Amino acid sequence: MFLMAGVQMQMLVRSYLTYELTGSASLVGMVAVGGSVPMLALSLFGGAIADRVERKRLVQVGQILNAVIALSVGSAVLLGVIVWYHLMIASLIQGISWAFIGPARQAMIPQIVGTENLSNAIAMNASGMSAITVVAPAIAGILYALVGPGFVYIIILVLAIAAVTLTTSLPRMPLASSSGERNSVLHDVGEGLRYMYSNKLVLVILLFGLGSVLIVMPYRFLLPVFVVEVYERQSDSLGLLLSVVGIGSLVGSLFVASFGRRSRGLLLLIGGFSSGLALALISAIPLYYVAAIFMLFLGLGDAGLRALNQALVMEQVEDRYRGRVMSIWMLNFGLMPLGILPLGLAADAFGPRLTFAFMGTLMMLVVILLMIFQKRLRAVQ
Numbered sequence: 001m002f003l004m005a006g007v008q009m010q011m012l013v014r015s016y017l018t019y020e021l022t023g024s025a026s027l028v029g030m031v032a033v034g035g036s037v038p039m040l041a042l043s044l045f046g047g048a049i050a051d052r053v054e055r056k057r058l059v060q061v062g063q064i065l066n067a068v069i070a071l072s073v074g075s076a077v078l079l080g081v082i083v084w085y086h087l088m089i090a091s092l093i094q095g096i097s098w099a100f101i102g103p104a105r106q107a108m109i110p111q112i113v114g115t116e117n118l119s120n121a122i123a124m125n126a127s128g129m130s131a132i133t134v135v136a137p138a139i140a141g142i143l144y145a146l147v148g149p150g151f152v153y154i155i156i157l158v159l160a161i162a163a164v165t166l167t168t169s170l171p172r173m174p175l176a177s178s179s180g181e182r183n184s185v186l187h188d189v190g191e192g193l194r195y196m197y198s199n200k201l202v203l204v205i206l207l208f209g210l211g212s213v214l215i216v217m218p219y220r221f222l223l224p225v226f227v228v229e230v231y232e233r234q235s236d237s238l239g240l241l242l243s244v245v246g247i248g249s250l251v252g253s254l255f256v257a258s259f260g261r262r263s264r265g266l267l268l269l270i271g272g273f274s275s276g277l278a279l280a281l282i283s284a285i286p287l288y289y290v291a292a293i294f295m296l297f298l299g300l301g302d303a304g305l306r307a308l309n310q311a312l313v314m315e316q317v318e319d320r321y322r323g324r325v326m327s328i329w330m331l332n333f334g335l336m337p338l339g340i341l342p343l344g345l346a347a348d349a350f351g352p353r354l355t356f357a358f359m360g361t362l363m364m365l366v367v368i369l370l371m372i373f374q375k376r377l378r379a380v381q
Helices: 002-022 025-050 055-078 084-113 115-147 149-168 185-198 200-215 219-229 235-259 264-284 288-314 319-334 337-350 352-373
Strands: none
Touching: 002 025, 002 055, 002 084, 002 115, 002 149, 002 219, 002 235, 025 055, 025 084, 025 185, 025 219, 025 319, 025 337, 055 084, 055 149, 084 115, 084 288, 084 319, 115 149, 115 235, 115 288, 185 200, 185 319, 200 264, 200 288, 200 319, 200 337, 200 352, 219 235, 219 337, 219 352, 235 264, 235 288, 264 288, 264 352, 288 319, 337 352
């Protein structure tokens, strides 16, 4: 949770600092690409390694690397030598770390709580993440305005160190693979892909998650442009909007946890439609406090997409393949530049309002098509 709090703060600070340094929505997108490309290139290998080594140790190595990144960027800001490509390099290195942290971290959950409690555990974990999303961006935005981005990065460093310390307290976990045979990592990657393809329901759920990331998730990286150009406000206002999203995600995650195993496929689709509708309404009504209301529904939809997508995938796979399958789920974030960069260019060319309208309309259209043609997904309990 501490590491994710730092990540949430860093998302706001990095995007806003990039825009403050350059005034370019395109460069905001390019900095985000820096983190997503290595995740796209290395996540499959990270998943294979997560199925071969102790996942706890793999997570700790990534946490330490995140602490080093925060220390480096914070020092550059405080010394007055920061330029936008420093942020892109930091984003690139952080993306490498998350290619290995992500699959291992997700695959650890059933080892800790057991498969019988998996669905509720994922939803409660999402609730905790949502609570962090409420608090962390608001704190980051306020501190950015009061003391500057350098000191915010120092706080992110402290959070990363706390994450390493708390992870140390977890018990040792058995290796996922029980076989004594050791194949190459590339062989293990191919085996994981074949396993995933053999389960058509998992494949459809994963593809829907990938599609929603390409269409909806770039709003987080483009929101600084919207706040500055449409609302003519500062970093603290950006933090408030992201906190409202977090409140919506928290409520949505708690609802998913209490909903049980009923109509979860339909609920997943409703979450996607809610996200698209919220983006379209934010574009249509350019008023800051009205947008804050719609951000609540955007968070509700985000919770449904994230928690349900992950839970439905993980319930279907064996533990010895779970790291590799979750590495494919982590490609959600690696594929994000395919949405961020062109949408950043669109925001420069056509303005953020039209760009948000396009994103929301496209997402609603995708959900409608799935409702019509994917009856199996709609019927998942």
